[in-house]
Amino acid sequence: MTRPVTPTLLADRPPALPDGPADREPAATRRRPTSRWRLGKVGHRVLLIAHVLSSVGWFGIAVAVAFLAIATTATGTTAAPVLRLTLFLTVPVGAAAAMTGVVLSVTTRWGLVRYRWVVLKELITIVVIVTDLTVVRAGILRGIDEGGPPDMIPPSIAHVVVLVVATVLSIVKPFGTTAYGRRRLGDRADATD
Numbered sequence: 613m614t615r616p617v618t619p620t621l622l623a624d625r626p627p628a629l630p631d632g633p634a635d636r637e638p639a640a641t642r643r644r645p646t647s648r649w650r651l652g653k654v655g656h657r658v659l660l661i662a663h664v665l666s667s668v669g670w671f672g673i674a675v676a677v678a679f680l681a682i683a684t685t686a687t688g689t690t691a692a693p694v695l696r697l698t699l700f701l702t703v704p705v706g707a708a709a710a711m712t713g714v715v716l717s718v719t720t721r722w723g724l725v726r727y728r729w730v731v732l733k734e735l736i737t738i739v740v741i742v743t744d745l746t747v748v749r750a751g752i753l754r755g756i757d758e759g760g761p762p763d764m765i766p767p768s769i770a771h772v773v774v775l776v777v778a779t780v781l782s783i784v785k786p787f788g789t790t791a792y793g794r795r796r797l798g799d800r801a802d803a804t805d
Contacts (some may be wrong), residue, residue, distance in 0.1 A: 651719045659719075663712035670705045671775045673698055674740075677748065678768040684755070685765060692756045699752050702744050710737045726793035729781045736778045740771050 651659060677698045684695075713733065717724045725731055747767045755762030 666709040673702045674771040681765045681768045695752045728787035
């Protein structure tokens, strides 16, 4: 004996699968977080484009600095004008990537401290900018003053590596929510019930 086929309504369908590790909360409390501040579609796209361009530019500068550090050390020469140029570009471009990233996180569902991957990207950004200002800058200036190659290969390669890690975090979005994010999701579920 066969069962009669009944049409299913959208409300009768099971809930969609979770997007990833961030959505492992119980189904009763799972809500998409929203932001208090929203950008329009055009504003969001402009800001996203600015963030991607500044991030890619920052990565390109980091690769150029690492290449110049290796090349000048291998040849025993100095590339003072190019190193000075990259020195004055890396921090402003990094700051632009950081600022656009913060505004994006505040105006989207990701939030500034709601997800662990966002917090890790913020920490990476701070560390790279601070070490650009202290370690890499000191190595470049010391090399220029001494007229020889700068002593900055390890930190410049480290910058490239951690910027790759930041890019992977942006794409993969691992590690789920922070404790704050779980509380916010729970508060929203209570408010809507």
